[in-house]
Amino acid sequence: MRVELTVNGEPQVADDVWEGESLLYVLRERLGLPGAKNACEQGECGSCTVYLDGTVVCACLVAAGQAEGAEVVTVEGLADGDALDPVQRAFLDAGAVQCGFCTPGLVVAVHDLLARTPDPAEADVREALAGNLCRCTGYEHILAAVRLAAERGGEGRS
């Protein structure tokens, strides 16, 4: 089947999509956007987190057909050219990246959190990121990155 959708502001068409493919597969394998990662494939780890029509979801559990006509924003769509999004900058500055596999999903999830709650309490951050697993860092540097991004405020945040 054909799936037409908007990804990072650009209209995209994927042809010969098999019904059993996920939105994640379409993004990675058909549209050449490998930012969202394929890990657990069951909605547990959050490494495939993307915006779908304005809310963050696990792209691995979205059937390709359900993305027809949708507006998708992936981690590739957060930076403005070479200028990183403040959340990406905060992850770098806080050293919140180790192997990096969970990072794109976390960046999108944090981007969503701070867009809704610019100054979240620690408990709110932990709850908001409960669906994103990191097996390297122990989360402390990730939490520091969220605090840093929040402290820097909305300046330049897309």
Added chain:
Amino acid sequence: MRPFTFVRAIDADQAVAGYAREPEWAMYLGGGTNLVDLMRLGVAEPGLLIDVTRLPYDRVEEAPGGGLRIGAAVRNSDLAADPAVRRDYPVLAAALLAGASGQLRNQATVGGNLLQRTRCGYFQDVTKPCNKRRSGSGCPAVEGDHRNLAILGHSEHCVATHPSDMAVALTALGATVHVRGRAGERIVPMPGLHRLPGDEPDRDTVLDPGDLITAVELPPLELAARSRYRKVRERASFAFALVSVAAALDAEDGAVRDCRIALGGVAHVPWRAEAAEEELRGGPATDDAFRAAADAELAAARPLRDNGYKVPLARELIVRTLAELRDGTGADASGGTP
């Protein structure tokens, strides 16, 4: 994954008619957070997948006779954030927020949440027998890993639990489920949608093949404004309930005028604690009375070898939840974590 045909329904008649043409192989698809996973695991093998998320059932509105009418395609996050739900039925908002993760709540729909399948490990593992997945193949959980499974209402054929938090709140509130089937519309009460396993554990609900949930209606219920959901799980977030309690309490001058209690994580259905409610109405609103009421409900418990801990856990959770409602203490409506 087995090959299948994907269609997107634009109205309920089209969806129901589409199902009727392939009754052996059709399934409705909501948010997909459970079904897509089960398809990948080989547990669900639809030949026709009918996407019902674009049907015009995406609104929360006042019901004709008071109360709230919630469209079946409303996303769990949107329902939890709805001002009327938060004000008049805080137990429902808290139950929704206690379930899954933010990403999954953004995807999951009300109708799909009600019809999600058990997370019993044997059900999800196609290399193991399971009476729910393959009728007559046996239930390894009875003698196997059943630490998190049922203590009430189970049978020798199935000891699975219903995983939904939302459904526990809806059961306490006495919601009704609006269903469109081949014979037209009908209303199924909660409790009453889900069924005990008996000797047909493959049937989770009383719905017939092709029945489509279109809405859930909450009755006007004054005491629901004082209600809450408490959930005990193995970690602070993003885990299914070991035991959960949805409760509403109307107490005045130290006496219980009315109450609603339902339990999650203990049975094949969201479990309405009618015996406890009966025991409480008109009696004193004391911790001792709450404990006696919980004991009255749990007298029917038949714990398995390794899940006896759920009986005292459920008892103390009932007592604590009612005491907090009486005293106005504990987590607010947005919480839900003990």
